[in-house]
Amino acid sequence: MTTIQYLSLTKFERFLVNVGNFFKGIGKGFVNFFKGIPHKLLVLWHKICSPFDTLGQAWKKGSWGVRTNFLLMGFYQLTHHQIVRGVLYLLFEVVFIWFMITTGVPYLAKLGNLGSFAAKSSTYLDDVASGSSLIIQGGDRSFTILLYAIVTFLLMLIFVVLWFFSIRDAKSLQDNIYVGRYAKDSQFFHDIVDSKYHTLLLAVPIVGLVGFTVIPVIFMIITGFTNYSGTQFYLFDWVGFDNYAGFFSNTNSSGLFTIFFKVLAWTLLWALIATFTNYFLGMVVALLINKKGIKLKKLWRTVLILTIAVPQFVSLLLINQMLAGSGVLTNLFRNWGWITGSESAFDNALLSRVLIIVVNTWVGVPYTMLICSGILMNIPEDLYESARIDGASPFKMYTAITLPYMLFITGPYLLSQFIGNINNFNIIYLLSQGKPSYGMASLGYGDVGETDLLITWIYKMSMEGQDKSYAVACALGVLVFIIIAVFSLIFYGRSNSVKNEEDFQ
Amino acid sequence: MAKVQVSKRFMDKSQRVLAYVILSVISIIWLFPFFYLILQSFADIQNPLYNTKSIIPNIWTFNNYKALFTDSRVPFIRWWLNTLIIAFFTALLQTILVLMTSYALSRLRFKGRQGLMKLILILGMFPGFLGMLVIYYILELLGLNTSIYSLILVYTASSAMSYYVAKGFFDTIPKSLDEAVMIDGGTKNTVFWRIIIPLSKPIIIYTILVSFTGPWGDFMFGKYIIQTAQIQPTGYTVAVGLQGLTTMATNELYGAFCAGAVLVSIPITALFFWLQRYYVEGIAGGAVKG
Structure with missing residues (x-):
């Protein structure tokens, strides 16, 4: 067209x-x-082949010293003036082999059935006032087996990569020596603050990331395929896709399937409404404050920033108290006839949902206001000038200039807000705790309620109550990830500011 | 002509009055909970003659504040000091790690840079608390699980995930400055310390502020560690301790919660207002870059 x-x-x-x-x-x-798939596959094939090619070259053309590196990492470096590198490589190999013999292999062997000997547990009366306590002795623990297996696989991966590097480095060192360039340790120390500076900077952050985020996330994904409950601490088994099938098979009106889709629908509806109410109200407030001729601009802004400054758990718990059975706002609603009898504000599904969205604007508008104020001041004034000459009304100027400009710039922010709202744990957990309940607690998947989001449902399933379903919660967590990833792919792929990262610089 | 002028001026004036009215209403709505909090902290709720229906307490008392410092169930000073120590070290370590990560991702070009950024993006899409079991186990292996100060490690370990705002800022610093240093024989390390850090005062203050105030409000990890390791009340953080006061069977200590909340909020709010300029710059800049 x-x-x-x-x-x-x-x-x-x-x-x-x-x-x-x-x-x-x-x-x-x-x-x-x-x-694009065939082309990508070809590129991938070349990428897979090139390391083997390098290894082959190193074996064929390398001296016996380089070849020793295949067995003893860092040998060639050690014998050719690169003491520090050589020692580091060799040390890693020793530690790795020691780890594999003492821990890695025994745990990997048990991975197939996640351990077979149940632990002996016995209660005994404690001397201290705390009463009886549980003593667990011996036996296999599936949790530990799974965790160590993951760590072992990661270490094996790192070992293979470093082993490859040690051989490649040895070969290039040999080539350099051949043309008379001796790269000594001092070069290594210079590189680490210059051309290889990223290794120095990122070493600690990446170790932290792997230990406290990557391993837990891998553990979570894998646990989704077991029947780990979180309470039976000793043995559990692989169950394949049973946890996932549970969400889609039990289709009667009180089954898991029905709750899942109810909660999912509310989560998406909530994320959509919460994002847009915050965005537009925040923009309106920003426009009001930045309006020409309005005085005390700083005061109005400061009032709103107070909401950000006071820790969220304080303000949300306080509002929760105001909306509890005998809270101030509950009494007010009772006088207005919104609530009958001794109910609290969160016993009515619709009122509960509306309240959460209203409170969320209370929490979120100050952030949006700050962001919008900054951008509004950057809109070129001559755009408005020419519109005014053409006789445009203020409303017309808003829809034709302000809004498109804002949407263009804050597109990625809107997406991240949407994702943040899908996972908005605090506001639901501190305000309504998911109330009113669906009355499904007997299913064993937590006391999920009308205002529960997927994220709070996961929390209820995995952390609260006596009979937890940690594995099902993990499966649900993966489903949440898939939903978020799909939204991100659709929107991110279309956003230019992400694609053209280098253009900013 | 004169008539049009007058009506236009009248319009402007009425518009302005309307704007002031709306802004005042908004301010009242936004301030009301804090106003209510302060009033409640002075209310003698335990008194049988107390009128729960009105907002302004009919019986005033200082007992709520007194309870914070005398009641053995509410070791508020210990909570406050615990949180201060955690917040201080978290702010220190996290700021260093965030700046290092952001500089590497913004300025250096190396293999796997895009991959690392994508990995961080993907990791952020998983519900983090499901990993608490594993994190707790790791803390146990390190022998750190019995102390609330292990939260410092938990908070700082994933610093790399919050590189976005600082990286966005570093991206705007002209690259010609780097090149000038390199031509003079400097290394990437010199660029970091001599160019980037001195130019990044606003973003450094923003990072410190955000990472310092975070631990005061977070109670999920704290609560999990305290529950699992059965840490004594003197080892709680402010957030866990105060949240516990509101979930007790009786509302006996509800007044103490309000008083504690006031005492926690005052220093944090003061800090925010002192550094308001940097906070606004950071949050607005972060949104534009996405």
């Missing part, structure tokens, strides 16, 4: 065309994705 044709359409038809184009764009994206 040409521009002229497009412009000759009525507003409503243009809207339809735009909607159509949006979906066509998604379709095209998918087609391009699949078209």
Whole structure:
């Protein structure tokens, strides 16, 4: 369609065309994705082959010293003036072999059935006032087996990579020596603050990331395929896709399937409404404050920033108290007839949901206001000037200049807000705790309620109550990840500011 | 002509009055909970003659504040000091790690840079608390699980995940400055210390502020560690301790919660207002870059 044709359409038809184009764009994206697969596979193949090629070259053309490196990492470096590197390589190999013999192999051997000997548990009366306590002796612990297996696999991966590096380095060292360039230890220390500075800077952050985020996330994904409950601490088994199948098979009205889709629908509805109410109200407040001729700008802004400054758990717990059975606001609602009898504000599903969205604007508007204020001041004044000369009304200027400009710049922010709201744990957990309940606690998947998001449901399943279903919660966590990833892929792929990262610099 | 002028001026004025009215209403709504909190902290709720229906307490007392310092069930000073220590070290370590990560991802070009950024993006999409079991186990292996100060390690370990704002700021510093240093024989290390750090005062203050105030409000990890390792009340953080006061069977200590909340909020709020400029710059800059 040409521009002229497009412009000759009525507003409503243009809207339809735009909607159509949006979906066509998604379709095209998918087609391009699949078209690109053969090429990507070829590139991947070359990437896989090149390390083997390097190894082959090193074996064929390397001296006996380089070849020794295949068995003894760092040997060639040690014998050719690179003491520090050589020692580090060799030390890693020794530690790795020691780890594999003492811990890695025994745990990997048990990975198949996650241990077979149950632990003996016995209660005994404690001397201290705490009463009886549980003593667990011997036996296999599936939790530990799984965790050590993951750590072992990661270490094996690191070992293979470092082993490859040691051989490649040895070969290039040999080549350098051949042409008379001796790279000594001092070069290594110079590189680490210059051309290899990233290794120095990122070493600690990455170790932290792997230990406290990557390993837990891998553990979580894998636990989704077991029947680990979180309470039976000793033995559990692989169950394949049973946890996932549970969400989609039990289709009667009180089954897991029904709750899952109810909670999912509310989560998406909540994320959509919460994101847009915050965004538009925040923008309106920002426009009001930045309006010409309004005085005390700093005061109005400071009042709103107070909400950010006071720790969230304080303000949310306080509002929770105000909305409890005998709270101030509950009494007010009772006088208005919104609540009957001794109910609290969170016993009514609709009221509960509306309240959460209202309180969320209370929490979120100050952030949006700050962000919008900064951007609003950057909109070129001459745009408004020319619009005013053309006789545009303030509303027209808002829809034709302010809004498109804001949406263009804050696109990625809106997406991250949307994702943040899908996972908005604090506001639900501290305000309503998911109330009113669906009355499904007997299923053993937590006391899930009308205002629960997927994230708070996961928390209830895995952390609260006596009979936990940690593995099912993990499976649900993976489903949440998939939902978020799909949204991100659709929107991020279309956003230019992400694609053209280098353009900013 | 004169008539049009007058009506236009009238319009402007009425608009402005309307704007002031709306802003005042907004301010009242936003301030009301804090106003209520302060009033409640002076209310004698335990008194049988107390009128729970009104907002302004009919019986005033200082007992709530007194309880914070005398009641053995509420070791508030210990909570406050614990949290201060955790917040201080978290702010220190996290700021260093965030700056290092951001500089590497913004300025250096190396193999796996895009991959690392994608990995961090993906990791952020998983519900973090499901990993608490594993994190607790790791703390136990390190022998750190019996102390609340292990929270410092938990908070700082994943610093790399919050590189976005600082990286966005570093991206805007012209690269020609780096090149000038390199031509003069400096290394990437010199660039970091001589160029980037001195130019990044606003973003450093922003990072310190955000990482310092974080531990005061977070109670999920703290609560999990305290529950699992059965740490004594003197080892709690402010957030865990105060949250516990509101979930007790009786509302006996509810007044103490309000008083404690006031005492926690005052220093944090003061800090925020002192550094407000940097906070606004950081949050607005972060949103534009996405």
